[in-house]
Amino acid sequence: MKTDTLKSALGLLLTLLLCYFLQRGVFSRVLIFGVSPLLLPLAAVGAGLLWSPGWGGAAGLLGGLLCDAALGGGGVLFTAALTAMGFFSGFLGEFVLQRGFPSFVLLGTASLLLSALLQMFRLLFYDRAAPWPLIQVGLWQTLASMLFLLPMYFCVRRALRAWRRRRERTVR
Amino acid sequence: MGKAFRTAGLIVLGALVLVLLLTGVGHFTGRPNFATRAFQTAAAPVEKLLGRGLGRLEDLKAALTELEELRAENAALKAEIAGMEALVRESQGMESENERLRSLLELKRSHMDYTLLDASIISWGSSNWSSTFDLDKGSFSGVETGDCVITENGEVVGVVTETGLYSCSVRTLIDPQSAMGAILHSSGLTAVAEGDFALMREGKLKLTYVFENAGLEQGDTVLTSGAGGVFSAGLVVGKISGASWEESGYGQVGVVIPSAELQTLSQVFLILDYGERES
Numbered sequence: 490m491k492t493d494t495l496k497s498a499l500g501l502l503l504t505l506l507l508c509y510f511l512q513r514g515v516f517s518r519v520l521i522f523g524v525s526p527l528l529l530p531l532a533a534v535g536a537g538l539l540w541s542p543g544w545g546g547a548a549g550l551l552g553g554l555l556c557d558a559a560l561g562g563g564g565v566l567f568t569a570a571l572t573a574m575g576f577f578s579g580f581l582g583e584f585v586l587q588r589g590f591p592s593f594v595l596l597g598t599a600s601l602l603l604s605a606l607l608q609m610f611r612l613l614f615y616d617r618a619a620p621w622p623l624i625q626v627g628l629w630q631t632l633a634s635m636l637f638l639l640p641m642y643f644c645v646r647r648a649l650r651a652w653r654r655r656r657e658r659t660v661r
Numbered sequence: 662m663g664k665a666f667r668t669a670g671l672i673v674l675g676a677l678v679l680v681l682l683l684t685g686v687g688h689f690t691g692r693p694n695f696a697t698r699a700f701q702t703a704a705a706p707v708e709k710l711l712g713r714g715l716g717r718l719e720d721l722k723a724a725l726t727e728l729e730e731l732r733a734e735n736a737a738l739k740a741e742i743a744g745m746e747a748l749v750r751e752s753q754g755m756e757s758e759n760e761r762l763r764s765l766l767e768l769k770r771s772h773m774d775y776t777l778l779d780a781s782i783i784s785w786g787s788s789n790w791s792s793t794f795d796l797d798k799g800s801f802s803g804v805e806t807g808d809c810v811i812t813e814n815g816e817v818v819g820v821v822t823e824t825g826l827y828s829c830s831v832r833t834l835i836d837p838q839s840a841m842g843a844i845l846h847s848s849g850l851t852a853v854a855e856g857d858f859a860l861m862r863e864g865k866l867k868l869t870y871v872f873e874n875a876g877l878e879q880g881d882t883v884l885t886s887g888a889g890g891v892f893s894a895g896l897v898v899g900k901i902s903g904a905s906w907e908e909s910g911y912g913q914v915g916v917v918i919p920s921a922e923l924q925t926l927s928q929v930f931l932i933l934d935y936g937e938r939e940s
Contacts, residue, residue, distance in 0.1 A: 517787035525787040561786025561793035561830055608790045616837050618858040626789050626862070 493655040500648030501536055501548055507644075508532050509555040517559075521633040524626060528637055529556040529567070530600040533575040535645035538596055539588055539654060542579030545613040549575025570607055574600050593642045745873070755851075774936025775893075778802060780810075781928050783828060792833040792861055792923070798931065799827045809892050809932045816897045816921040817885060818929050831921055834898065842888025843868060843898055847881050854883055854898050854917060864923060868901065868915035877904035877915040895936050921940045 508528040516525040533552040537545020553571035557564050578596050586592040605627035612618040778798060786793035799803050810818040810831050818835040832839055836856045843854035852871045860867055871877060881901045887894030899919040909915050 512787050513784060524789045560784075560788035562793065563794065608788070612790060612837055614856050616858070618837060622859040622862065630789050652836045 493652050493659055496564040497649045497652035500650070502551070503647070504644050504648045505529065505532050505548065505552050505555055508552070512556070513559040521636065522629045524629045525634050526633040526637060527601060527630060528634065528641065529553070529559070530571055530574060530604050531547070531597045531634065531637060532645060533571040534578045534596045534600045535593060535641060537575040537578030537643055538582040538586070538593055539649050540579065542576050542583060545575035545579030546572050547575070549573065566607055567604070570604065573654055574603070590642055594638055596637060597638050598631070598642070601634045605630050650652070775932055776934035776936065778804065778931045778933050779928060780931055782926060793822070793837070794831055794833070794837040796831060796929065796931070797827070798827050798828050799825045801826050803933050804829045804931055807891060810929050811896060811932060812921045812926070812929060814897070816919070817892060818921045818923070818926065819890055821931065834919055835864060835866045835880060835923065836859060839866070841892050841898070842886035843883050844886040845877070845881055846884055848879065850889070851886055860916060864919070865902070866899070866917050866919065868917050869912070871913045872911065877901050877913050879903065884918050893932065
């Protein structure tokens with residue numbers, strides 16, 4: 490039982506690290522629709538939805554730390570936000586939503602929109618930036634990131650394979 | 662049947678005797694005989710054709726040999742060109758390095774009191790909302806938060822916002838949170854050069870608080886004024902590419918193209934200490 494959990498945790502860690510290197514190394518130079526996509530919120534939400542609130546929160550914490558490191562600037566916005574998102578996704582997966590791709594699309598898109606809103610918050614209210622360019626960038630960032638919904642779903646599912654098998658055995 | 666064979670045999674025999682006779686006569690008189698001439702005449706077109714064919718074959722053989730030689734020569738020339746290109750690349754790299762070092766020397770000469778530290782960009786931040794990058798030097802090399810980052814030509818790049826032991830984060834001058842005191846080179850007008858989100862996407866920044874009525878001229882150089890304490894006075898910020906009036910009507914807003922080419926930047930210099938002049 491412990492081995493299954495360890496395997497899944499390790500798989501998830503690798504997925505998060507892969508997302509970090511993609512986001513930091515590749516998407517800081519390669520732009521999609523003129524923006525860099527966000528991958529780590531999807532991984533955190535996926536871990537929460539497909540595993541449990543606790544593991545979602547843990548994945549969100551680590552994913553958030555990595556996301557803040559990837560984006561640069563020394564903020565802690567995503568560390569806090571993704572922990573909450575991972576936990577909340579786990580809660581919804583446990584009690585409200587079915588653990589499947591449609592739910593992942595719903596939660597993933599919501600997490601991306603929320604991330605964009607949080608990112609533009611400071612610029613909008615403290616730096617008094619014009620809202621329309623912010624909204625445009627936010628929407629393009631969400632759209633570019635949504636291209637990774639399907640691959641990310643399969644990555645997280647694959648990472649949590651050992652745990653899913655154990656759960657299926659327990660249900661039977 | 663037998664009679665026909667016998668007649669044919671006799672004809673062939675007769676012909677042979679005739680040929681032998683003519684050959685013999687030709688031999689003793691010293692002139693080409695009829696049979697030879699007849700054969701030569703009959704064989705001439707064939708020989709001609711054969712000669713042409715052989716000639717073409719020889720041409721082909723010569724061409725093939727030449728082709729082989731050309732191929733070998735081509736390969737040798739290609740290798741030579743590749744070698745020369747490598748040399749050119751090397752020399753170009755050395756030339757640009759030389760140029761950079763010359764500029765740095767010039768910068769050091771003009772600012773003898775500056776303590777400069779060279780650093781390379783490790784990676785750029787992937788955020789769509791800010792403009793940051795990381796350098797390969799940190800507090801171990803004496804880097805501190807607030808240190809100014811410039812190019813070898815003394816062009817402002819940004820400011821250190823965070824330091825690790827072996828790396829540091831730099832916020833570029835086009836980031837929406839960047840701001841520095843500026844002065845216009847031609848008129849001496851003071852202003853504030855600051856980042857703007859919309860302009861950051863185009864790699865530019867804006868010049869605000871220009872209260873004088875003197876117009877902002879396109880191409881005018883913007884320098885740091887030294888106000889604010891982060892940047893030393895006289896560093897190059899960029900050139901004005903456009904201007905408009907503020908909505909309030911009290912002053913003008915200029916658009917500045919940074920002199921430092923942020924997109925192609927790979928090596929920068931940190932000003933660790935401004936020396937006695939600034940302190």
